[in-house]
Amino acid sequence: MKLYLDTSTPTCILRLDDTEYTWGAGHDLAEGLHKFIHDKLKQQESDWHDISTLEFFPGPGSFTGLRIGASIINTLADQLGLKISTPDGTQHDIIIPNYGRPANITPPRK
Numbered sequence: 001m002k003l004y005l006d007t008s009t010p011t012c013i014l015r016l017d018d019t020e021y022t023w024g025a026g027h028d029l030a031e032g033l034h035k036f037i038h039d040k041l042k043q044q045e046s047d048w049h050d051i052s053t054l055e056f057f058p059g060p061g062s063f064t065g066l067r068i069g070a071s072i073i074n075t076l077a078d079q080l081g082l083k084i085s086t087p088d089g090t091q092h093d094i095i096i097p098n099y100g101r102p103a104n105i106t107p108p109r110k
Contacts, residue, residue, distance in 0.1 A: 001046055002053040003037070003076070007069030008061025012036065016044055030068050037072070051076065054084045060100025070095045 004015035012023045014037060021040050025032060041047060056073040059066050074094050077084045083091045 001050045004055040006057035007065040059098035066097035
């Protein structure tokens with residue numbers, strides 16, 4: 001089974017083979033993404049070990065959304081022993097998000 005994940009916008013896109021699911025995650029992405037993927041796998045009577053291919057949209061997009069999605073995809077790749085592809089077909093051992101610009105990180109207010 002191929003798993004595709006795009007967390008670059010507030011609407012998460014998950015594809016399992018040819019079936020696409022969307023989720024308006026908003027601020028709940030970090031808390032709910034793992035469960036969202038697991039629930040959709042169960043709907044297709046599948047489990048984590050049925051995943052044979054991982055694809056991730058690395059950006060540009062939301063700084064936080066891409067970091068969360070990349071951490072999930074990188075963990076799945078590690079645990080399942082898979083490489084990660086990007087939409088252009090490039091294979092990666094790990095995904096580094098492409099934010100499209102330098103991160104806007106403000107200094108602490110102390």
